[in-house]
Amino acid sequence: MKKTYILFLLIISCLSGCNARQSEKQKVPVTISASPSPDISEKTPYLSITESYYSNAAETDIGSKCIVYNIQTKEIEEKGSVNYTSGYPLTTYSEKFNDIFFSAYSGRGDQIYKYNNNQNIQMTDKFYSINHMLSCGDKIFIAAKLLKHYCMEPFIFDPVSKECTRVFPDKKDDRFTWFVGNVPELNSVLFSYRSDNKERECGVNECSTSRIALLNMETGQVRQIYKLHKYIWGVAGNKEKLYILCAKSGVQKRDKNILYEIDMATKEKRKLKIPIVATEKLSLWDNILYCIGRNTNGKNRGIYAINLSTLKADLVFPQEKGAFINGFSMCY
Secondary structure (H helix, E strand, O other): OOOOOOOOEEOOEEOOOOOOOOOOOOOOOOOOOOOOOOOOOOOOOEEEEEEEEEOOOOOOOEEEEEEEEEOOOOOEEEEEEEEOOOOOOOEEEEOOOOEEEEEEEOOOOEEEEEEEOOEEEEOOOOEEEEEEEEEEOOEEEEEEEEOOOOOOEEEEEOOOOOOEEEOOOOOOOOEEEEEEEEEHHHOEEEEEEEEHHHHHOOOOOOOOOEEEEEEEOOOOOEEEEEEEOOEEEEEEEOOOEEEEEEEOOOHHHHHHOEEEEEEOOOOOEEEEOOOOEEEEEEEEEOOEEEEEEEOOOOOOOEEEEEEOOOOOEEEEEEOOOOEEEEEEEEEO
8 A cells, every 4th residue: 555645734734745756857066165164163053933824814825934943042033924835835044144045936846035125036946846944054955856856855055156966866766855954063964865666665554764864064975874664753963862753654653753862872772751742853952852743632733842851841832823833943
């Protein structure tokens, strides 16, 4: 029995983020432009949050807010709002450029746009759809599908040169980048991926092997660090630890997600018992793990902060009535 996988979220509903396989290929540059690593030693990363909402009384138009949660002060600031026209609503606030980057339909696929001074500026023209976007100093990490391609790949995007660099190309066009997470202290991004063909061959209660890699945002080097036979809903980590939110199989099992902590020196894995249902997305900073989740009774959906010393969870960004948290990322 084959499964249809769901990635992106709309207000109160989930729609499929995968598209039909296309056979033709398009080449894009694979060179890495040299640039210094951003100085993050004196900066505290922040959470960039995307929340969708009906932007008119008739509830026919949808907008996406870009919101920043300050990890130190716990303050919340709305940076701006853009029209939701893409297959999956994505925004990320860049502190480096003081701009909002977001996904929008261009007439020829979903592309990256920049919102600045009440203007929407198109930055790319090579993509069909985009599933992840993270601000990483002076670069943007994205997971996207090229025009005339099928699977999602990781890219490094330079907002100054507008160069999009393929860092993990797959000649078979079968490798699907699934969930991602920033590692600010390493100027790197964790991303999970799997074989799309093998996953589609799995039954309802089965899943294929998921792999996790670490991408250096300065050099473009990709390093394999872990694999497991589970369906991943979130990844985060630092030099010492890796955190994986996963289920035994696909979308229908997310209420039974398990949170694992892996010691990167020994590769030992242990299950963490937390007082909430963590449904998707993970970010880590200063021994606090952030996730989208809800209470065990199904209420109070929002972004939670889990203290890894006590395993207590606090709701730091509740989902507002009439809105939907599409996602968030740790940015710097």
